Amino acid sequence: xxxxxxxxxxxxxxxxxxxxxxxxxxxxxxxxxxxxxxxxxxxxxxxxxxxxxxxxxxxxxxxxxxxxxxxxxxxxxxxxxxxxxxxxxxxxxxxxxxxxxxxxxxxxxxxxxxxxxxxxxxx
Amino acid sequence: xxxxxxxxxxxxxxxxxxxxxxxxxxxxxxxxxxxxxxxxxxxxxxxxxxxxxxxxxxxxxxxxxxxxxxxxxxxxxxxxxxxxxxxxxxxxxxxxxxxxxxxxxxxxxxxxxxxxxxxxxxxxxxxxxxxxxxxxxxxxxxxxxxxxxxxxxxxxxxxxxxxxxxxxxxxxxxxxxxxxxxxxxxxxxxxxxxxxxxxxxxxxxxxxxxxxxxxxxxxxxxxxxxxxxxxxxxxxxxxxxxxxxxxxxxxxxxxxxxxxxxxxxxxxxxxxxxxxxxx
Numbered sequence: 001x002x003x004x005x006x007x008x009x010x011x012x013x014x015x016x017x018x019x020x021x022x023x024x025x026x027x028x029x030x031x032x033x034x035x036x037x038x039x040x041x042x043x044x045x046x047x048x049x050x051x052x053x054x055x056x057x058x059x060x061x062x063x064x065x066x067x068x069x070x071x072x073x074x075x076x077x078x079x080x081x082x083x084x085x086x087x088x089x090x091x092x093x094x095x096x097x098x099x100x101x102x103x104x105x106x107x108x109x110x111x112x113x114x115x116x117x118x119x120x121x122x123x
Numbered sequence: 124x125x126x127x128x129x130x131x132x133x134x135x136x137x138x139x140x141x142x143x144x145x146x147x148x149x150x151x152x153x154x155x156x157x158x159x160x161x162x163x164x165x166x167x168x169x170x171x172x173x174x175x176x177x178x179x180x181x182x183x184x185x186x187x188x189x190x191x192x193x194x195x196x197x198x199x200x201x202x203x204x205x206x207x208x209x210x211x212x213x214x215x216x217x218x219x220x221x222x223x224x225x226x227x228x229x230x231x232x233x234x235x236x237x238x239x240x241x242x243x244x245x246x247x248x249x250x251x252x253x254x255x256x257x258x259x260x261x262x263x264x265x266x267x268x269x270x271x272x273x274x275x276x277x278x279x280x281x282x283x284x285x286x287x288x289x290x291x292x293x294x295x296x297x298x299x300x301x302x303x304x305x306x307x308x309x310x311x312x313x314x315x316x317x318x319x320x321x322x323x324x325x326x327x328x329x330x331x332x333x334x335x336x337x338x339x340x341x342x343x344x345x346x347x348x349x350x351x352x353x354x355x356x357x358x359x360x361x362x363x364x365x366x367x368x369x370x371x372x373x374x375x376x377x378x379x380x381x382x383x384x385x386x387x388x389x390x391x392x393x394x395x396x397x398x399x400x401x402x
Contacts (some may be wrong), residue, residue, distance in 0.1 A: 037185065047276055051349050060349060063278025072224060073279045074308075111351035112269050113277060 004039040011035050041122045042067060046093055048085050051112040053099050055085035060114040066123070085117045093119035128205050129189070133329065134196030137336035143201060144363040145345040145356075147265030147300040148286075152195050155246065155291035159187040160252040161213035163248040167214060167314050176212045178316075188246055189318070194293045198242055198320050200330035201295070201367065209244075217307055219255055225304030227261075227277040233299035235268040237359070237366035237374075239322070243298045246316040250290045256307025257287040258315065263296035263347030266359035274301065282346050328368035328402055338364070338402075339395045343383045357383050365399065373398040 011032045018024040039108035062080050064071045073080045082088040085095065099115035135143070143149050155163075155179070166178055178184050188194075189208055198206060230243070251257045261283045285305070286294055296302070307313060343364070345356040358376050361383035365374040373396045380386060381394025 047278070049277075049280075058349075059281070061277055061280045063276055069280060070224075075279065075283075077279070077281045111267050111355070112273060113267070113280065113350055 002039065002087075004035065008035045008039050010034065044121045044123060046082075046088060046119040046121070048082065048087060048088065048117045048119065049112075050099075050117060051114055052113050053101070055089070055117065057084065057094075057115075059083060059085075085119070088119055093121050096120050126209055128323075129195040129199070129208065130204075131190065131192055131195035133200035133331055134193070135200035136331045137328075137333040140200060140330055140367060141341055141343070141360070141364055143295075143297075144360045144367070147297040147344065148260055148262065148263045149197060149295045150286065150288065151197065151293045151295070153289050153291045154191050154193040154234075154293045155188055155248070157291065159183060160248045160290045163188065163246075163316075164312075164314065167216065167248065167316075168312075171214075171216060173214055173216070174212060175214050175316075176210075178397040179209060180211055188293075188316075191293060194244065194295065197295055198244070201239060201242060202320055202322045203324040203326060203329065205323045207323055209318035209320065211318065211361045213317040215258075215304065215317065217256055217304075217313045217315075219307040219309045219311055219313055221256060221307040223304075224306050226236060226275040227280070227301055227303045228271045228274060229269060229299050229301055231271065233271075235299060237362040237371065238298065239326070239367060240364065241298055242319055242320045243296045244320065245286070245288060245294050245370055246318075247288055247297065247311070248314050251283055251286075251288055251292070251313060251315070252309070253287045253305070254307065254309030255287075255311070256305045256309075257285050257311040259283050259285050259303050259305050260296070261301040261336060261347065264301040264350070265299050266345065266356055266363070267301070267347050267350045269301065297330065326367050326369045326371075328370070338399050339382060339391050340388075342385050344385045354384050357385065368399075368402055369400055370402050373402075 015024060015028045015032055018028055044066040046069050047063045050059055051057045059080060059082065062073050062082070064073060082091070089095065095117055097118035099117065152312050160181060167175060170177060179189070245258065261280050343357040343360040345360050348356050365371050375394065375396050377394035382392040
């Protein structure tokens with residue numbers, strides 16, 4: 001159970017007690033609404049472009065989207081938070097898209113950047 | 124009126140042209156004199172339009188920036204004689220600090236292949252350290268086909284390079300190289316002028332010939348190795364070099380361990396077209 005969810009429960013109990021004592025205020029409910037909004041699970045996206053289709057192969061590119069915005073990893077690849085898809089999986093990320101093999105069969109087809117895995121994590 | 128061409132002689136050697144084929148860009152640090160940088164900066168304070176094309180009307184700008192001897196010699200080496208001068212000037216002017224990082228992209232109109240029919244050139248009239256948001260490029264990606272729409276989600280890319288440079292720096296790029304704007308936590312105005320030169324003559328190996336340069340044994344491997352199939356970047360760089368040398372009809376890849384794969388051989392590589400050795 002997340003701290004945010006625990007805060008929601010605590011505020012709900014506070015509101016219920018305040019209601020019983022006939023001193024429930026609009027601010028109490030507004031605070032509960034704010035906490036409920038914050039407690040909504042949000043999908044984070046992690047794009048990892050790898051050297052080949054092996055999820056343990058070297059990461060060529062990385063982009064991370066959390067809380068509605070892109071979070072830039074460090075410039076030095078050695079400092080990137082994940083050095084492979086397997087490393088990201090070990091940290092709780094879940095693969096939701098694998099490289100499209102049909103696009104890798106012809107050298108004449110645009111190559112783009114390596115083999116792209118897309119992962120998600122709900123927080 | 125703007126002049127239509129420069130007649131500076133070529134300055135790049137075989138190895139430098141090959142390096143451009145491998146990297147897709149060429150930095151010319153501090154090529155423009157400081158007094159011209161100041162003059163350009165002052166002019167751009169009066170013309171803040173994103174296309175300050177009128178700057179092309181000034182002789183001082185034509186002489187020292189557009190026909191800058193260092194830059195013009197490099198452009199002449201890559202585009203041949205009688206190349207066309209810019210008729211459009213763009214300015215990626217930025218008030219710093221600026222938080223946003225631009226998305227990776229290739230500019231609209233990119234065409235993929237070995238040909239080099241134009242050059243996109245950038246000029247920093249002021250010091251542009253990393254704090255002032257210099258353009259970032261991915262070396263070698265002029266050989267890695269992609270589309271603008273398919274790369275906007277890219278973040279960090281292994282091997283990317285900053286163009287942070289002192290005032291007066293000109294950098295010459297293959298139009299289709301992957302690039303983006305970077306965050307600028309510094310303060311002040313950052314101008315980045317962008318303009319294009321145009322080929323008007325068929326390609327030919329009429330740059331500075333380098334004694335001992337051996338196309339059969341040259342190293343064509345590039346920095347974007349690993350983005351696509353193994354050795355593909357060697358094929359593409361060799362093909363681009365042959366195209367620039369006017370020898371594209373003689374370019375061939377027979378496959379396997381043949382030319383232009385890099386290797387420690389005890390004789391000429393198989394697959395190398397002898398016609399290329401006589402150019």
